[in-house]
Amino acid sequence: MARLFLLFLIAALVYLVLRLFPPSRRPPAVPPAAASSKLVGCAHCGLRVPEAEAVRQGGRYYCDRSHVPGGGGASPA
């Protein structure tokens, strides 16, 4: 019977410790990289690319310089 009481005591202690110090109090935060890497659609082919990698021309985004109409006809490196 004493064993049972000891088990209960340990369980209660664990419960109290977990209540006082929750193991995972991290908020489900969005990774900081996700906020800056917004996806934009290419105005030519519709491919979605990160805004940082997209070519911006005339207020529109393009996945590659070759998709920019008119200007920016540089050969891909």
Ligand SMILES: [Zn+2]
């Ligand atoms: Zn494109």
